[in-house]
Amino acid sequence: xxxxxxxxxxxxxxxxxxxxxxxxxxxxxxxxxxxxxxxxxxxxxxxxxxxxxxxxxxxxxxxxxxxxxxxxxxxxxxxxxxxxxxxxxxxxxxxxxxxxxxxxxxxxxxxxxxxxxxxxxxxxxxxxxxxxxxxxxxxxxxxxxxxxxxxxxxxxxxxxxxxxxxxxxxxxxxxxxxxxxxxxxxxxxxxxxxxxxxxxxxxxxxxxxxxxxxxxxxxx
Amino acid sequence: xxxxxxxxxxxxxxxxxxxxxxxxxxxxxxxxxxxxxxxxxxxxxxxxxxxxxxxxxxxxxxxxxxxxxxxxxxxxxxxxxxxxxxxxxxxxxxxxxxxxxxxxxxxxxx
Numbered sequence: 379x380x381x382x383x384x385x386x387x388x389x390x391x392x393x394x395x396x397x398x399x400x401x402x403x404x405x406x407x408x409x410x411x412x413x414x415x416x417x418x419x420x421x422x423x424x425x426x427x428x429x430x431x432x433x434x435x436x437x438x439x440x441x442x443x444x445x446x447x448x449x450x451x452x453x454x455x456x457x458x459x460x461x462x463x464x465x466x467x468x469x470x471x472x473x474x475x476x477x478x479x480x481x482x483x484x485x486x487x488x489x490x491x492x493x494x495x496x497x498x499x500x501x502x503x504x505x506x507x508x509x510x511x512x513x514x515x516x517x518x519x520x521x522x523x524x525x526x527x528x529x530x531x532x533x534x535x536x537x538x539x540x541x542x543x544x545x546x547x548x549x550x551x552x553x554x555x556x557x558x559x560x561x562x563x564x565x566x567x568x569x570x571x572x573x574x575x576x577x578x579x580x581x582x583x584x585x586x587x588x589x590x591x592x593x594x595x596x597x598x
Numbered sequence: 599x600x601x602x603x604x605x606x607x608x609x610x611x612x613x614x615x616x617x618x619x620x621x622x623x624x625x626x627x628x629x630x631x632x633x634x635x636x637x638x639x640x641x642x643x644x645x646x647x648x649x650x651x652x653x654x655x656x657x658x659x660x661x662x663x664x665x666x667x668x669x670x671x672x673x674x675x676x677x678x679x680x681x682x683x684x685x686x687x688x689x690x691x692x693x694x695x696x697x698x699x700x701x702x703x704x705x706x707x708x
Contacts, residue, residue: 406624406673407643413625437642445648454656 380415380429383408389439394447403446411436461524465515466535469581472511473536480504501572505580512584519585520592533585537578544570609649611688612639614681617659621676623666624650650675658684 387404395403414435418428436442453461480503515533524532531538548566616622616630627650628641653659658681666672699705 403647405671407647409670409672410624410628410643410647412670413623417625417629435642437644439644442644442647445644446651449648449651449655452652452655456657457655 380412381408382411382415382432386411389436390443392440393443395450407436407442457522457524458528460522461519461528462532464522465518465524465529465532468518469511469515469533470536470539472514473508473577473581476507476511477504505577508577508580509584509587512581513588514584515581516585516588517592520589529585529589530582533581534578537574537581541570541574541578544574608639608692609641609645610653611685611692613646613649613653614658614677614685614688617675617677618682618685621662621674623672623674627675653681656680 383404386408387400390400390404390407393400393403411432415428415432418431419425423431484503512533515535516529519529519532544566612631612635613627616627616634622630624646628646631639631641650659650661654661654675657678659675660678661673661675663671663673696705
């Protein structure tokens with residue numbers, strides 16, 4: 379009795395996937411070869427010829443490994459939605475809902491200039507909430523098998539949107555006339571930092587922390 | 599025998615059509631294709647499985663482990679609504695291609 383599972387596993391040694399996945403693949407491909415061999419034997423083919431025919435059925439194992447690896451890396455539109463756009467929407471909604479709540483229930487104060495330190499009192503609670511929102515985004519993205527830049531793009535999405543709005547606003551005001559106060563480059567840079575860059579970094583650090591914790595939990 | 603490059607283009611439609619009649623495992627899929635095509639279409643493991651995994655990822659199919667009649671574990675593939683929806687436009691596309699080839703290259707006279 380030939381062990382087709384072991385045969386498949388030996389040929390999959392160069393495949394770069396998790397060992398559990400490799401075992402599952404070997405089981406499936408081994409079952410295919412076993413069925414093929416049994417079928418050929420049942421049709422009266424001699425043992426040695428059936429073995430050779432079954433081996434030929436496998437085709438090129440190197441090509442098979444490469445193609446399987448490529449298929450695991452293929453990112454479909456559905457993957458993109460689940461890994462980027464769903465967590466991005468969640469981050470966006472929660473980040474700005476939190477900001478709106480703070481604006482309604484706390485003393486209103488925009489941090490538009492460094493000479494207004496009370497602005498920090500407004501931002502601090504929001505900044506304290508952002509890592510949790512970033513972590514939630516990281517969890518949703520990673521749960522959908524998202525990794526690398528996709529996780530961070532989703533987490534920093536609200537910051538990217540606001541940065542885009544600011545840049546468009548600045549370009550329009552500069553075009554309208556440089557004497558407008560908002561066209562002051564220093565004030566603009568500070569607004570960009572306070573509203574987009576810093577929140578973006580905090581959101582991403584929340585997502586990064588969630589990734590570290592998830593990794594540690596998996597190891598444990 | 600049909601060349602590999604030609605077969606590759608037809609594989610998605612062939613697999614979806616075979617699974618339209620019910621779930622099958624990998625070997626059954628390849629055997630059914632071979633039988634129904636009169637031996638003209640034969641897929642090796644290297645051609646069949648990566649495609650099945652791709653189609654599964656696109657949610658055209660779902661692979662599920664179960665126990666076969668001989669008590670052994672087998673992974674069978676079932677057509678999902680998304681895959682079923684792909685069949686009609688794929689068939690129309692191939693019909694267009696064949697009618698174009700008939701006009702240009704006279705393939706029906708071969």
